[in-house]
Amino acid sequence: MSDLATSFSQDQRSDVRAVREEIVSVEARDVRFPTSRALDGSDAMNPTPDYSAAYVVVRTSAGAEGHSLVFTIGRGTDLQAAAVEVLAPLVVGCDVSQAIGDLGGFARALAGDSPMRWLGPEKGIVHMAVGAIVNAVWDLRAQRAGLPLWALLAGLSPEELVALVDFRYIDDALTPDEALAILRRAEPGRAERAQRLRAEGFPAYTTTPGWLGYDDDKLVRLSQQAVRDGFDLIKLKVGADLDDDLRRLRLVRDAVGPDVRIAIDANQAWGVDEAISWLEPLRPFHPYWIEEPTSPDDVLGHARIRGESGLPVATGEHVHNRVIFKQLLQAGAVDVVQIDACRVGGVNENLAILLLAAKFGVPVCPHAGGVGLCEMVQHLAMFDYVAVSGEMDGRVIEFVDHLHEHFVDPVVVRDGRYVAPSGPGGGARMHPASLAAFAYPDGTEWA
Ligand SMILES: [Mg+2]
Numbered sequence: 001m002s003d004l005a006t007s008f009s010q011d012q013r014s015d016v017r018a019v020r021e022e023i024v025s026v027e028a029r030d031v032r033f034p035t036s037r038a039l040d041g042s043d044a045m046n047p048t049p050d051y052s053a054a055y056v057v058v059r060t061s062a063g064a065e066g067h068s069l070v071f072t073i074g075r076g077t078d079l080q081a082a083a084v085e086v087l088a089p090l091v092v093g094c095d096v097s098q099a100i101g102d103l104g105g106f107a108r109a110l111a112g113d114s115p116m117r118w119l120g121p122e123k124g125i126v127h128m129a130v131g132a133i134v135n136a137v138w139d140l141r142a143q144r145a146g147l148p149l150w151a152l153l154a155g156l157s158p159e160e161l162v163a164l165v166d167f168r169y170i171d172d173a174l175t176p177d178e179a180l181a182i183l184r185r186a187e188p189g190r191a192e193r194a195q196r197l198r199a200e201g202f203p204a205y206t207t208t209p210g211w212l213g214y215d216d217d218k219l220v221r222l223s224q225q226a227v228r229d230g231f232d233l234i235k236l237k238v239g240a241d242l243d244d245d246l247r248r249l250r251l252v253r254d255a256v257g258p259d260v261r262i263a264i265d266a267n268q269a270w271g272v273d274e275a276i277s278w279l280e281p282l283r284p285f286h287p288y289w290i291e292e293p294t295s296p297d298d299v300l301g302h303a304r305i306r307g308e309s310g311l312p313v314a315t316g317e318h319v320h321n322r323v324i325f326k327q328l329l330q331a332g333a334v335d336v337v338q339i340d341a342c343r344v345g346g347v348n349e350n351l352a353i354l355l356l357a358a359k360f361g362v363p364v365c366p367h368a369g370g371v372g373l374c375e376m377v378q379h380l381a382m383f384d385y386v387a388v389s390g391e392m393d394g395r396v397i398e399f400v401d402h403l404h405e406h407f408v409d410p411v412v413v414r415d416g417r418y419v420a421p422s423g424p425g426g427g428a429r430m431h432p433a434s435l436a437a438f439a440y441p442d443g444t445e446w447a
Pocket residue numbers: 265267291292317367
């Protein structure tokens with residue numbers, strides 16, 4: 001039995017063992033969708049992505065399952081799945097009720113496994129694998145509670161939520177007492193906000209029109225369609241060619257009128273000086289934000305771009321962990337924090353990031369799209385509104401209209417707003433037929 005399984009293993013007396021439920025397997029599957037054929041998802045750094053996932057299932061001795069995934073874009077999905085499988089022996093044998101009852105300790109122990117931590121620490125493939133397993137156990141817990149993940153989280157006490165967070169490396173910016181105070185401040189209004197969320201949904205914006213590989217006609221047509229569908233914020237990919245960026249921004253502005261906001265996303269295409277000079281001629285179009293103008297690791301570079309371009313800066317979909325988010329906030333480098341459900345160490349670390357953002361008064365507007373990211377991250381944004389920041393103003397979840405048909409509980413976006421999910425779980429569960437058809441390389445869609 002692994003150290004982690006030992007510390008999450010209950011009383012070994014035979015009468016207890018007889019009813020003990022433990023994790024018996026962790027499976028990771030390589031699933032890929034051929035989105036590159038239509039250039040869906042194309043941007044300055046990812047010209048031909050095949051939206052993919054390492055799809056994770058945690059099974060228990062009672063036959064229960066927790067599902068999650070890590071979003072990937074084609075080659076390398078096998079590597080991500082392998083990382084999950086390397087971690088699997090650490091959690092097989094864990095007592096389910098103990099793991100669910102102490103998900104803070106469970107996540108810390110998994111992220112702290114010495115040989116795997118050496119490969120990070122807390123970044124990249126290994127950390128995303130940790131996040132996948134943690135998220136799968138959260139799905140199991142939410143399924144068991146019969147609640148959507150956002151409602152499960154929003155029903156935990158401030159003390160229970162604080163116990164989920166690993167404050168190591170962030171308590172110089174956010175102490176457990178400060179986190180508790182943030183959560184207690186939001187507590188009295190939870191029920192009212194949950195009611196409003198269920199009635200009105202949560203604001204969405206769309207990236208569907210703006211992929212870099214789409215021609216001008218498709219860009220204009222989809223932008224006009226987005227406005228008809230109720231969106232008042234559209235995002236365009238930029239950063240490959242300045243003349244193209246200027247032309248495309250002008251076309252979309254003319255097509256949608258002055259009242260629809262337009263954000264732009266460079267997907268890390270530029271160096272810092274290059275970003276500042278590239279953005280200068282784009283300023284007259286009043287971008288709502290510039291997303292990922294440079295390397296996600298460059299905290300001070302983001303601060304300079306923000307200061308010298310005069311534009312709001314957004315980042316986060318490639319930010320490794322809570323430490324870099326802390327520094328982005330400490331350095332005044334970002335106007336918008338873009339959490340991603342699959343990039344960091346799972347729900348627990350995203351809770352740390354939501355609390356950091358609340359402490360610094362910066363709105364969280366999650367990254368989504370991909371495959372399954374909308375389904376998963378909506379829960380975190382809704383939980384943030386109900387129980388952490390308490391704010392919906394200036395908050396918006398990305399929406400991309402691809403691949404939702406493969407999910408058991410697909411997102412519903414109506415009149416430019418996410419409808420709050422009511423089904424149990426964390427949202428990642430896919431249809432068995434989709435998993436079989438798009439399995440790589442042997443599924444029927446690939447064979
Ligand atoms: Mg982006």
